[in-house]
Structures are given as C-alpha cells and as structure tokens.
Amino acid sequence: MNRLLILGTAIAALFAAPAFAQAPTTILNASYDVARELFAAENEAFVKQHPGVTVDQSHAGTSKQARSIVEGLEADVVTFNQVTDVNFLVKQGFVSEDWQKDFANDASPFYSFPSFLVRAGNPKNIKDWSDLARDDVHAVFPNPKTSGNARYTYLAAYAWANEAYNGDTEKIEAYITKIFDNVPVFDTGGRAATTTFVEREIGDVLITFEAETRGIVKQYGADKVEGVTPSVSLLAEFPVAIVDKVADKRGSRELAKSYLDFLYTEEGQRIAAEFGHRVQNEKVAAEFKDKFPEIRLVNVDDVFGGWDKIQEEHFTSGGTLDKLYGSR
Known part of the structure; x- marks a missing residue:
C-alpha cells in the first residue's frame, strides 16, 4: 500500500510540473x-x-x-x-x-553602410555627400532620434564633413544643419522613409543602408530608382x-x-x-x-573615438545632435 501511495504521489507531481520546466x-x-x-x-x-x-x-x-x-x-x-x-x-x-x-x-x-538611392537616371546628378547640402536637393531619411539607421546617416555625413572641412566644427555643423533643413519629412523608421521616397515620391535622394537600397531596386525596378555609392561612408x-x-x-x-x-x-x-x-x-x-562596388569605409573608433564618446558628445540629451536637429 505504501509503495502504491508513493508511486501515485510521484505520478501526480509529474503531471503537476509547471509548463516552464521544459x-x-x-x-x-x-x-x-x-x-x-x-x-x-x-x-x-x-x-x-x-x-x-x-x-x-x-x-x-x-x-x-x-x-x-x-x-x-x-x-x-x-x-x-x-x-x-x-x-x-x-x-x-x-x-x-x-x-x-x-x-x-x-x-x-x-x-553595411549609409548609401544613396535616387530616381532613375539620377536627374539631380547626386554623387556624394556634398550634394545633400545643395538648395535643390531634398534628402529623405528617418528621425535620428528614433532610428539607428538615421543615426548612421548623421554620423556618416559628419565623418565626410570632418574630412572635407579639415575638422572645422563650425563648417561641419553648418553642413549638417543644411542637410536637416533639406529633409521634407522625418519618419520614425527606415521602412517608413523608404515608403515616403519610393511610393509617395517625396524627395530626391533616400539615404539608408546599402543593403536596403539594393533591395528597393530589386523590388521596384531599375526603371524607377537606382543606387549611388558615395566616395566614402561609415562602417555600419x-x-x-x-x-x-x-x-x-x-x-x-x-x-x-x-x-x-x-x-x-x-x-x-x-x-x-x-x-x-x-x-x-x-x-x-x-x-x-x-x-558589391568598392568603397572606402571609415569606422566610429577612428573618426569619433568610439561609441561611448559618440553617445556622450552626440546622442546624449543636449548633445550635438540635439543642437543641430533642433525642434524639427
């Protein structure tokens, strides 16, 4: 009788075992x-x-x-x-x-790295980061406060400007501010920005990861959009x-x-x-x-001193991004 009682108790315990045991x-x-x-x-x-x-x-x-x-x-x-x-x-x-x-x-x-997607035939002749600050060019990319994709765009543009302007902070920040001013709409994420550019046909150039530009061309056709690889970009x-x-x-x-x-x-x-x-x-x-076309890639350690420094100087509340992005 005792053996049967013990066996029955063991079986009952087995079936009562919590589901997360597996x-x-x-x-x-x-x-x-x-x-x-x-x-x-x-x-x-x-x-x-x-x-x-x-x-x-x-x-x-x-x-x-x-x-x-x-x-x-x-x-x-x-x-x-x-x-x-x-x-x-x-x-x-x-x-x-x-x-x-x-x-x-x-x-x-x-x-990957931030790259460009333009209208078929590249009617605005957009070739490099310098073109994003032209008065006649409207760039599309998401809000850098909510999108990692857009933060890479911001950092890549900053890295290019750092070379182009020999580290002159005033010129670099004026360039970034001009790009922000040229963005017609800031979506919250990269896919929404793609929809804005391709389907709503807003803007002249979409800046997003190269992987995304290649996928968009494949999906929508080279008769509608085409990729442009800039001279330099930031390793993502x-x-x-x-x-x-x-x-x-x-x-x-x-x-x-x-x-x-x-x-x-x-x-x-x-x-x-x-x-x-x-x-x-x-x-x-x-x-x-x-x-894959060849491109010169720079990295965050060499340009910015690493992610911790980027976070402290650019992305923290009141940092450089807040200063340049403003109340957009």
Whole structure:
C-alpha cells in the first residue's frame, strides 16, 4: 500500500510540473526596421534545421526596440543596427556587459553602410555627400532620434564633413544643419522613409543602408530608382545579442544562442549577402564580390573615438545632435 501511495504521489507531481520546466520552442527576435525580408528568410532556413521551432519577429527603429524591451517586450535576442542600443540594454540590466565576446567579429555577423538611392537616371546628378547640402536637393531619411539607421546617416555625413572641412566644427555643423533643413519629412523608421521616397515620391535622394537600397531596386525596378555609392561612408556593424534577462527567465538561452550562431554559418551568411549585406565569412564574401562596388569605409573608433564618446558628445540629451536637429 505504501509503495502504491508513493508511486501515485510521484505520478501526480509529474503531471503537476509547471509548463516552464521544459525549454520553450519559440523565441522572439527584436530587430531593426528595414530587416523584415532578411529575417523572414533567415528564420525560414533556421526552422528547417530545427523542426518544431518558431522564431517570431518584431521590427522598429532599434532605439525604440530597446526601450520596448525595458518596458516589457520579451525578446530573447536582438539583431540591431547600432551598438549604442545594445549598450542601453546593458545599462538596464538586460544584456551582459561582455556581450560582444559571445559571438565572432564583436558580435556582428554582417555589415553595411549609409548609401544613396535616387530616381532613375539620377536627374539631380547626386554623387556624394556634398550634394545633400545643395538648395535643390531634398534628402529623405528617418528621425535620428528614433532610428539607428538615421543615426548612421548623421554620423556618416559628419565623418565626410570632418574630412572635407579639415575638422572645422563650425563648417561641419553648418553642413549638417543644411542637410536637416533639406529633409521634407522625418519618419520614425527606415521602412517608413523608404515608403515616403519610393511610393509617395517625396524627395530626391533616400539615404539608408546599402543593403536596403539594393533591395528597393530589386523590388521596384531599375526603371524607377537606382543606387549611388558615395566616395566614402561609415562602417555600419549589425550587432546581435542574447537578451539575458529574458532568455534566463524563459529558459530559452540554448535556442537563442543556436539562432544567433546560425547567422554566422555559410547558409546564414549567404542569405544575408543575397539581401545586400556584406558578410564576414570569407568564402561567401568571395562569391558575392563582383556584386558589391568598392568603397572606402571609415569606422566610429577612428573618426569619433568610439561609441561611448559618440553617445556622450552626440546622442546624449543636449548633445550635438540635439543642437543641430533642433525642434524639427
């Protein structure tokens, strides 16, 4: 009788075990605004290798995404376009301080840079950053206060001006202010800016990541828009990280890591390259070399002294961006 009682108690306890005792098969990836098609393809390929797994997506400007996670969005991983937004999550206790050591290339599986998209035939003859300050050129890009995409545009333009004006702060800031004055509408994210330029036909040039310009030409046709590669631009790394606070709570760390690891595999890298991103894998990069024009890229460390300094001088409240952007 005692043995039966013990056995019955054990069985009852087994069936009463909480659901979270088993690792989840679903994770959420919070990503940047213009990466919808890229991660739809990456997710499909990943799930084929992991039957029964689901990867859900959330897309918005990465600064907005980071704030949403702090406010309760339970994203297991982030695939952002700006290091500062991951570091924001670090300061809020959601991501570990050494997150860039968790994956190769400082946790950046692929990269791009701010580039131009113009009307077919390039009627305004827009070739480089200097053209964005012309009176007859209206540039379209999202609000740099809400979009990592736009912050890269701001930094790339600033880096070009820094060279062009030999570090003369007054001339650099006058140039940036002129570009801001020439923007007809500031959307909150990169995809909305694309819609403004391509579908609403507002503006003369869209500034966004090269990967996005290539995708737009493919989608809408070279008879409507064409890409222009400037003489120099700013290296835009796309950082990835496990959201430790969420993954540990949900028990999803193993699945989250497998997902981010997949982005570094040949298959994951090839998908990224097909969607216009420049990749870290040497074999895949060689396969796509002829499809990407050469460009001189500068980085935030050399031009600005690193992301921490950028945050302190440019993006903090009352910083250079606030000063130049004003009340727009």
